[in-house]
Amino acid sequence: MDGNILSQLAGVFAPLSLLSLGGGQSVLSAINRQVVEVHGWMTQQDFVDLFAISRAAPGPGSLLSTLIGWRVAGTWGVVAASMAYFIPSSTIAYFAARTWNRYKGNAWQAALERGLAPVATGLILSGAFSVLQASSGAISLLAITAVATVIFILRPKLNPVPVLFAAGIVQVVVQIVF
Numbered sequence: 001m002d003g004n005i006l007s008q009l010a011g012v013f014a015p016l017s018l019l020s021l022g023g024g025q026s027v028l029s030a031i032n033r034q035v036v037e038v039h040g041w042m043t044q045q046d047f048v049d050l051f052a053i054s055r056a057a058p059g060p061g062s063l064l065s066t067l068i069g070w071r072v073a074g075t076w077g078v079v080a081a082s083m084a085y086f087i088p089s090s091t092i093a094y095f096a097a098r099t100w101n102r103y104k105g106n107a108w109q110a111a112l113e114r115g116l117a118p119v120a121t122g123l124i125l126s127g128a129f130s131v132l133q134a135s136s137g138a139i140s141l142l143a144i145t146a147v148a149t150v151i152f153i154l155r156p157k158l159n160p161v162p163v164l165f166a167a168g169i170v171q172v173v174v175q176i177v178f
Contacts, residue, residue: 005077006073006077008039009068009069009073009077009081009084010080010081010083010084012031012039012084013031013065013069013081013084014084016031017084017085017086017087018088018089018092019123020062020089023062023120024060024062024063024064024065025123025124025127025128026120026123026126026127027127028064028127028128028130028131029126029127029130031064031065032044032047032127032130035047035068035072041068041071042068044134045134046071047068047134048134050064050068050071051064053067054067062085065082065084065085066078066085069081132145138174140174140178144167144170147167148164148167151163
């Protein structure tokens with residue numbers, strides 16, 4: 001196995017791990033840019049396919065990094081990408097949680113939470129737009145996305161699985177009919 005490709009995978013995923021406020025979805029756009037445009041490890045369609053698999057599989061959505069590692073460098077790619085993506089952020093989260101609990105109830109905590117919420121939201125939206133741009137661009141996909149967005153805004157505690165399942169069914173029907 002080429003050690004250079006493994007170090008490249010680690011070099012892509014370790015820094016993104018540290019920026020993933022709000023979860024793996026928050027750096028989706030950056031992952032897309034790195035693996036498709038910068039390194040050319042896969043096509044845009046390959047990326048979208050791996051993204052779909054990572055969303056359908058049980059577990060965290062950040063398993064996309066694992067799938068990319070597998071696609072790029074096989075078993076060792078899985079190890080390199082997964083370790084680089086999960087270890088830095090997990091280590092920081094561990095120590096941050098210990099510190100956070102030590103100062104529980106301080107005014108700066110509420111201010112920090114309020115300040116980071118829009119940052120995480122913006123990063124997640126950036127990832128969503130990245131995947132939407134990579135799609136076929138069909139008007140049906142844009143309409144389905146708009147309807148799903150409105151549903152989630154109006155009912156933020158709604159389980160997303162039924163909505164996403166219905167959206168998938170609608171798109172399949174649209175593709176069959178048109």
